[in-house]
Amino acid sequence: MAATFTTDPLAAPVRSWAQRLGPAVEAEFAPDAQVFQELLDPGSLLNSVHSVCAVVLVRLDDWLGEDEPRALDEFSAAVRGFAAWRRIPLVVQLCPSPSVSGDDPWAERLTAELAGLSGVHVLGVDSWDGGLPVADPHDPARLRIAHIPYTKDGYTALGACAMRSVHALHALLAKPPSRYSPSTVTTPCGTGWTTGVRSEDELAGVVEIVEPVGVVCAITPITRPTAVVVFKALTALKTCNPIIFPSTTRPWKAARKPRRSCATPRSGPAPHRTACSG
Incomplete structure (x- = not known):
């Protein structure tokens, strides 16, 4: 797991949720604010042969002091290279920023650029809390002192979201092949299939299947x-x-x-x- 901010307060929530959800993986954290190095360096933690899933936490406010369009382009290129090289699931979680109150055009641009990339799952800011209500996750004092942008509750919610995503991907990869795989779906009509897999949410583990009712x-x-x-x-x-x-x-x-x-x-x-x- 790598992030654009300090991840030390994230270790306890992540390990706690790992024990609750029970995935057969152990969470390890990369050095703070080393996202690009982790994606591009073949010897990094995310590129380790022991890694079965990679999680990258992105807080766009961390790139405000830089050329943000250029940073987004370089990040997209790094994600594409990682996806082509490692062939393991990569979860990109967009984290909340205090400078954004509504729709973020930069987040929408990043999501559009990474959409459809095989093995890459981009989760928007609206899903960062993992279903745990947090009134105000930002902590300006800790951000100024140690680059810790969120409160304790904010880190707990972020850890829940990250581990639930990893758990869903682990369950999806571990399940046996479905008899409703795309190779076994039936008669096509127009632009889509009339039976078989209609939609599939890999992170949630939900597959919508259309099948015949009988005689x-x-x-x-x-x-x-x-x-x-x-x-x-x-x-x-x-x-x-x-x-x-x-x-x-x-x-x-x-x-x-x-x-x-x-x-x-x-x-x-x-x-x-x-x-x-x-």
Whole structure:
């Protein structure tokens, strides 16, 4: 774990949350304000062969005395290089700054630049407290004396957020492969998948899955048998559900040809064809 500020008060909360959450990792801290060195130096703590997850805590006010746009660009380049070299999860936690009361354009820019980077998870300022309410986390006196920007409660909340993120990533990497992996999802329609994994939140460990409900019994009216059969058959085909059409003798002749076409489609994967019967 590396940060742009002093991390000594963070050690006790992090180890306490590690014992509560139970991840099979031990937290180690890099020297204070050595974020760039930790990301770029092959011999640093974050680049150690024993590291299974890296956490970087960024307080943008620590870069106010420098050329902030240049610092953000250099940080983004360092994160990209680390992600390409180490191939381990990297959590970038944006920490609160007293100079920012609302939306921070620099934080939004950094989040946009690192979005979509494989293995890199950027957590915004709105999630820094780990769900623990903290009225005012800033401590100007300790910041001026020892570059300790937060109160005891602020460091406790920050440690909870960091360790919950590490715990979620550890659980995600340790779980067995899911039968709903992207390689096994089914029929595509338009620009997305109709079944399989719809969305996945790696840090929260939540996977939203869409799957068939089973056999569908459809009613065929005698007034519009052909249109209804085609529409319901295509809907069932899209959602990978088998469908049964009970019909009387009168609309059977009109609906028989569309039924045969749906029962033996010329396109689409064979294991997910929709079976139609009368």
